[in-house]
Amino acid sequence: MLPEQLQRIIGYFLEEATEHLQIIEQGLQNLQNTVPAPQSIHHLIRASHSIKGGAAMLGFSSIQRIAHRLEHYLKLLRECPIAVDSRLQSLLIEVFEILAALVYKVSKGFGLNHEDANQMLSLAEAVFDELDAYLRVLIPTRLTVRATTDEHIHVFSGYCTSLGEFSSAIVSRVGLLGGTITRHEHEGLGIRLCIDLYLPPYTRIENIRQAVELSGAIIGTVQTQRDFSLLATGDYPVYQSAIEPPAICTGCRYYYGRRDGGYLLNCTIHPRGPETEDCRDREPE
Template structure:
């Protein structure tokens, strides 16, 4: 690419990146209100994704890396019921500020030298480490509870915010319903918890659901099976794979499975792409 053409392309990138950074900064400023609003958090994810794509095209690997990490963190906020606090907001803002500083350096010199890029990356890495560690604390335990009576199998999938409190509370409430916990399995340092519960015949589903919810669980999905031949004996309990839209085949963002009670088509479009020609498609 000729120098004049390259400068023009960098100019387009800077114009779009500046707009995207403003969107990200505004969204992070009111993060507690942004996260519960699907359109707003998706807007931040798309902005980070666009900066990442433009930087990759121009060879600005440091900008690409930081934008990609920010995009991943925002996806976690969208997909997990995390309580946003000041520390989380501050850490994400630090990432955004470093990204903005790199884009500003490009605007001053219409390029980015390795020394400046490496210096900014060295500032970002400790923030990434702290964010990773803090998110492991904030992300709630994924939960699968299978309740069996003589007539039905009820399967609840969702989250609990405190593993110890939930385990203690559900044991007490199952006892009040004259039931027993027959399997209690924790996987991956508290990231996922499986419970098998047996309850007396004709226990009302309302009482079962209330026991699970009042123990501290957030139920994402619920299903009932009548035919015991359908009983699944091995965890995890996931529905069968989703049939993807054609455009999703081979895309790195496509999931096509149920995870933690939330059916995901992809990380950007949970219910599938809005258009037949998805702008976010990236081959694996």
């Protein structure tokens, strides 16, 4: 028999875990509507996190690990523009069912034996591998391009939907501008790409933006930094402020102020909005 105090603590864990599992199950069954609703997806993340914390406190490492991975996947759904489909939903429900089965085993014996825990964890690892591979296909790659000239450093942030195609296309586009790629860093699950470019003096920001976008990227924000060699004069700040989106430019061919996949699209031709009502870049109606 377990000490009475430990039994009582496990009982509290099971009571709370059952409530959290119900929240997760309801959210996953209606995943397409859960993901776009910030409060709903937050409830699922918090429920997974709570189960992870309680399991860690009691030494249920298998439950802790599976809840942690589920929390990680839910955060990706919140942070990345992912189109939820039946396969993704099914894989996440498989993870949930393994997690729920482990909690049920704890409820039957007020504990877990290593054999059961390892068997369920092996099942979960196979699902994790499949989920990771599928998410590489679904998640647009978050992109940072740092373009340096002798006068400025422009930092473009956004995403691209085809990592391989973008990586090969940007080499060609940068070459046409007379520039070179000095760093090409790919991180994580294939969801972050950082590229540094060095370009000839006086390369215009709109030409850089066009090269990046024609390579297959969607640009969300642009920041400009003055070259460090100019700081000695005291004439230039290190950073200009990030672009602040004004009202949406209706009919703008650069889609200023609209959102695409959760990312705000800013126009680098008119970074602070159109100068006049009859902006020359406005599409004819």
